[in-house]
Amino acid sequence: MNHLEIDTNLCIGCGKCAKMCMKGNIEVVDRKARETGKGCLECSHCVSSCPKGAIKLIPKSNGEGGFFSDIKKSKSFDGGMISEKDLKDLYYAMDHGKGRCEFVTLSGNELNALMETVWHIVKDREKDTPVVKEWAAWRDSNNVLQPNPVLWNGSQVLFIFTDSIDRALIASNRMVVKGLDLGIRGFHSNVIMTAYSLDRSKMSAHFPGTSKELKMAYVIGHARRLIEPAVGPITKLKGLFGNH
Numbered sequence: 001m002n003h004l005e006i007d008t009n010l011c012i013g014c015g016k017c018a019k020m021c022m023k024g025n026i027e028v029v030d031r032k033a034r035e036t037g038k039g040c041l042e043c044s045h046c047v048s049s050c051p052k053g054a055i056k057l058i059p060k061s062n063g064e065g066g067f068f069s070d071i072k073k074s075k076s077f078d079g080g081m082i083s084e085k086d087l088k089d090l091y092y093a094m095d096h097g098k099g100r101c102e103f104v105t106l107s108g109n110e111l112n113a114l115m116e117t118v119w120h121i122v123k124d125r126e127k128d129t130p131v132v133k134e135w136a137a138w139r140d141s142n143n144v145l146q147p148n149p150v151l152w153n154g155s156q157v158l159f160i161f162t163d164s165i166d167r168a169l170i171a172s173n174r175m176v177v178k179g180l181d182l183g184i185r186g187f188h189s190n191v192i193m194t195a196y197s198l199d200r201s202k203m204s205a206h207f208p209g210t211s212k213e214l215k216m217a218y219v220i221g222h223a224r225r226l227i228e229p230a231v232g233p234i235t236k237l238k239g240l241f242g243n244h
């Protein structure tokens with residue numbers, strides 16, 4: 001299976017991509033880069049290292065398939081808001097402050113307003129987008145006990161605006177790496193992107209300060225701690241059964 005689209009007309013055989021690839025998925029033969037078939041992490045390092053812009057990652061429709069994609073699926077958040085400072089650090093890590101991408105994170109009323117727009121755009125597409133059916137049922141039942149099937153219990157959505165899907169992939173992979181450091185996780189929202197592809201002008205009205213195209217939308221939040229430290233329960237047990 002090919003993961004890369006390599007333009008051999010542009011490739012000058014410098015080998016930078018092959019050196020960068022942690023998987024050994026690229027080799028240079030007769031001064032042209034090609035895939036070896038050893039697998040791909042979708043890290044985009046080869047894309048960003050190529051001086052000729054000869055490599056593109058072949059995008060999956062929903063970003064599935066690689067290590068980075070797999071850890072972009074976390075839907076378990078602790079409910080706390082990511083601070084402005086952490087968001088700023090995240091944005092910087094994603095584009096190194098070069099202005100090739102624009103980032104917006106919506107929450108609260110702004111996010112609610114956007115999600116109402118998304119709903120009105122996608123609500124008739126239950127057949128093509130099964131999650132819309134779940135969303136409709138969730139909205140009808142006004143179910144506060146179940147997480148919203150689109151946002152789960154996420155309360156912030158980070159939007160990546162840029163000119164190319166490769167640039168967005170690089171930014172999102174950097175988001176994952178920096179997110180590990182900051183305790184931030186997330187998942188890509190296909191529903192939001194579907195709405196954008198169906199009615200760009202209605203969606204764009206929610207992002208007045210942006211000039212580029214929306215390429216990706218990630219529901220983000222602090223990862224929920226799944227394992228409690230052993231000390232707590234043991235202390236409690238000692239309290240229950242210990243000598244008084």
Ligand code: SF4
Binds near residue numbers: 025043
């Ligand atoms: S995206 Fe990463 S793992 Fe895949 S071929 Fe490029 S450098 Fe190698």
Ligand code: SF4
Binds near residue numbers: 050
């Ligand atoms: S970095 Fe770009 S130009 Fe150099 S070998 Fe790889 S694809 Fe070719």
